[in-house]
Amino acid sequence: MTAACSSVGRPKLKKLSPAQNNRLIMARIVQKFGGTSVAELDRIRAVAQRVKAEVDAGNQVAVVVSAMSGTTNQLVKWATDIGPVHDAREYDVIVATGEQVTVGLLAIALQNIGVDARSWLGWQIALQTDDIHSSARIKGIDVAQIEDRLMQGQVAVVAGFQGISPGGRVTTLGRGGSDTSAVALAAALNADRCDIYTDVDGVYTTDPRIMPKARKLDQITFEEMLEMASAGAKVLQTRSVAMAMRHKVHLQVLSSFSDEPGTLVIDEDDVMEEQKISGIAYSRDEAKVTLVSLPDQPGIAATVFGTLAEHHINVDMIVQSASADKQNTDITFSLGALDLDKAVDCLEAIKNKLGYQALVADPDMAKVSVIGTAMRSQPGIARTMFSVLAEKGINLHVISTSEIKISVLIDSDYTELAVRSLHDVFGLETA
């Protein structure tokens, strides 16, 4: 796996002659293990063995771990049940303990198999963040101490998800925070590789649960991975991919529970093959709102979406279209189904100000996206996509495109049909 990685994923590393001993390679690696990978003591012991394998291969290793799965949920429940008012600073103090427990346990597990290791908490490193508690952004990492220990052969066991604010308070990074911690640490340590161990063995062309013919990708570009993540593929958090892309961190997604090679996330410049379609992503629990016949005045869209933003409602896709009467306009947008009621309340509260005729809400939508760098060179992809969906009788409510992605909003009932049809038409079951 290491060999595969250095030949494909790390083209900047100089090639070693066969005579050179593997133990001399001495790469610096960041490994990240998620909640299911450390859910019980036996799994933590298995993680220790994976770390040891890299150490035995002569590599410097920093490991980033999440909380044991289930733990964070219990902590969040306590923090939200104790009272209706939430102080995000105290919430962070509580939920950060999950990762603190795991680093201690993994350090002990490593020591028990003869690997020199110590735990590092966010404030000890220090992993500096801003003070936006519960969704803090990383500002910088002081790696001097850890780097020093790595050079001495000690494994750094780092608590994911947590950092320290300018005021010295505990912060947490929000959803997918541990992936982001790992990538940031890999960037700061100038690591040769950042291996994200999870409960799937890589990035697939689509969700194998709904498309048995889905194929694991050997590699995917950062741009594609970013679109996949934001289009609903859950294997990596959007934030961590964006950070890896910015810092050119060599990411690999692989399984904690098998020894199969995973998926390399690489720079587009490093791709040797032709551009292609990489995958079909989908996201259920989408909703749609249409404001019918709004007066077509400058600033009207700003009022609509400004109001929603003030209420922390994230809007995804937006279409504005002329009404039949030409003096008015319709605005349709998609959003998370959980936010729908709040959005409707917001917009009904300013109905007089906006002057729309009707508000139509639909809670049962899904977004299906085709992703691939092929779109840069092959103009027929959108036509192929829309044709196959039309053949199956699937109505497209909203369409949005980026340079390497086309997304459509459809009735949720058609999600599986759309994903399978698109997977087939683009021939994704074969490499």
Place this chain on the structure above:
Amino acid sequence: MTAACSSVGRPKLKKLSPAQNNRLIMARIVQKFGGTSVAELDRIRAVAQRVKAEVDAGNQVAVVVSAMSGTTNQLVKWATDIGPVHDAREYDVIVATGEQVTVGLLAIALQNIGVDARSWLGWQIALQTDDIHSSARIKGIDVAQIEDRLMQGQVAVVAGFQGISPGGRVTTLGRGGSDTSAVALAAALNADRCDIYTDVDGVYTTDPRIMPKARKLDQITFEEMLEMASAGAKVLQTRSVAMAMRHKVHLQVLSSFSDEPGTLVIDEDDVMEEQKISGIAYSRDEAKVTLVSLPDQPGIAATVFGTLAEHHINVDMIVQSASADKQNTDITFSLGALDLDKAVDCLEAIKNKLGYQALVADPDMAKVSVIGTAMRSQPGIARTMFSVLAEKGINLHVISTSEIKISVLIDSDYTELAVRSLHDVFGLETA
């Protein structure tokens, strides 16, 4: 309770005239709540109300809390189950999370009832300790930040049991650590009172479970409390009492679950009443070892107890007596029953070196102690004690005395009888 406390327990405070408003008193108070007091969210809410009552009375309040009861046991279990080798530094990282959860929850509970509060972790204060992990000693506390906040009316919610080592690692203070944290904080903050809330409502003349006539003491001297704690009374840890005595912290022990006045632990100089017997303490799970007929040479006792100390076996009471043949001597000592097997192994391993004739071990011993400053002035107390025990047919295996304590080692079966008889003969059921 505050009034009772300032008239009896804090004689150095100037008396306020009746015209002076209670809200102007503005005392500085440290409150400490143990694991059973914060065992569930409802109890944490109840603790918040107790804190609020002190704030509403115009006092500055710092609260020290333990982990929710049960939590520490789970954490210790994980830390010891993960592997046979124990790195105390990592153990501390794991077990310190219990208190971290509680401070976050209590801070939120306080904010929810309108009390300005923030949590403080050991490293944030900083509460500096040595680097003897899992039983660290407090070296100093930087109270400048907390003091500043107290002056602004903010409640400091402090994680008990934890500190930071000179190298910046998380340390824990060992058994009863949160009591010690509270007393150290009270000393550093120069607090007017340190209230230890627990699941009993004060210090009793003896254990009410075996002597229903046991009476709650309104006050007890530091010296007596120290002897009570080291003689087996579990209400306060010996270490915290010793620290309170050294720094003249005004301690009060009281119940989280009632509004009854508790017990004040005061300086002997502050006692107005005559000296008296304060209580009968006992400790089961004691064991006895006798080395029969050792050669009576200089250094023989040093070899015996030096060897035991090297194996971390704590010895309590010791008697050395001449053997029948005058050239030899017997040594008898008591120790915790859990250490008995280890002690026997140690001493049998050096039997040839020591040259004793026989080793007699008895695992079923108890220590019963009579404690009180009365011993300073009333020489008849030992005689009364020994007489009543003799009348009941209780054999005394070892006797040891301090200035204000007489302890006897007896067969464990006689524990209740001894405690009740002594409680009666010294008239402890009446003040």
